Amino acid sequence: MFDQSPYICRVEWGKRGAREADERGDIIIIVDVLSFSSTVVTALHYGAIIYPYPPNLDGKDFAETIGAEYILGRAEAAKVSMPTLSPVSFNEEHVNKKYVLSSLNGAFCTWIASKVPALLIGSLLNASSVAVVANKLRLQTNANITVVPCGEQWSHGLEFEDNLRPSMEDYLGAGAILSNLEGDKSPEAEVCIGAFHYSKNKINELIWDCGSGRELRERGFETDVKHCSRLNVYQTVPLLKKDHFVSAD
Template sequence: MFFDQSPYECRVEWGRRGAREAAERGDIIIIVDVLSFSSTVISALRKGAIIYPYPRTLDGKKFAEKIGGEFILGRVEAARIGSPTLSPVSFSKDHTNKKYVLTSLNGANCTWIASQVPSLLIGSLLNAESVAAAANHLQKQTRANITVIPCGEQWESSKEYEDTLRPAIEDYLGAGAILSYLEGKKSPEAELCMTSFLHSKDKLNDLIWDCGSGRELRGRGYEADVNHCCRLNVYQTVPLLNKDHFVEYL
């Protein structure tokens, strides 16, 4: 196919369709949803929580009951009763070894779509260098190509003839950060994504703080989430999907 970025070892594809295409190729996949699925999974795993990704279209509460876990509610509802939420700063050591079912429109759905690949990792700005190092190691072991998936957002109130994917710059910058540490030969699409990050590296905080997704979260009172998620390489935690939940890649 003309659009599969062959014969390059490191590629970038957007959203759910990109996740499916990469999964069908059997690539090593890195899911990037900076605000906030990826950052939340990384932060939660670092605190010892056990995260089960689950798509919004299925009954997450029923699945949580099946595994003996807790279904993560929306930010406002969960905060009201003191439970962890999709907010990455809501997890603490109190949640160690507890099971949580986490849904989201973008990151969780992309993870679900690509869940059958041999190696699916979660990346963001928080762990960009570490997740790239894990992918580099896996590539040497398996000879598989690597596809980085910036998940993007969804347009609200889209018409039936319109695409719902809204590209999000925070995910593009997160993907570019990861690509900058990958060792394989990069496609033109991956090169451009990486270059965008390198050009913007010194002003990540300002760009993400004031981008559409950042302003949306800040407008709802979640400034701490935005500040947390735009930090670069502060964690070495790399979530790896193990069947239906994440474990730390070692």
């Protein structure tokens, strides 16, 4: 299959896209707007230490071995006032505390691509800043850059069907980042940038009413949707260092 290899800046979807970029040795930017990426960016902004972990492995045991708290689901954690996958659950109280964060999309893609020269976490919240860091790393390493919007997972799929559901919010987040990257861009990346430029003046409304946004709102997490839809409010850029994120900036 032909790929985007003639170009410096590329966009690939989901776990397969993360694996392809990992095998090429690209700089990777993981984008999961609702909510893994936004949660990691917000948590590091407040000084928390986040360990990404795939949901198919026992994150609780891993958390115990490193002296960290395992992040529970939104509803369960809210009952005991613990931080969750909800980005707004993090604040100044969590500085220097360790947390293990699992998710079906962002954490899984991070785990798959953890051996690349540099893995960054991008969202709307830090779109410009993560691009600045990626541009500097490309000059240092001479590696290409792949932005990986993670998408969502279809539920109740049939055996012969794909599970990946491309998500509008991740595509717009990827476009926001790609628009600030330097170097030749693939046609796929150019179209992604075009979608962002077309939507950026109403991005809050679009994410509020998209499928993922409605799902979170119906579960009572309207504040998450509003928070994750904001553009360039943080300069924090999470960089994977061995098994946890540090602030690249």
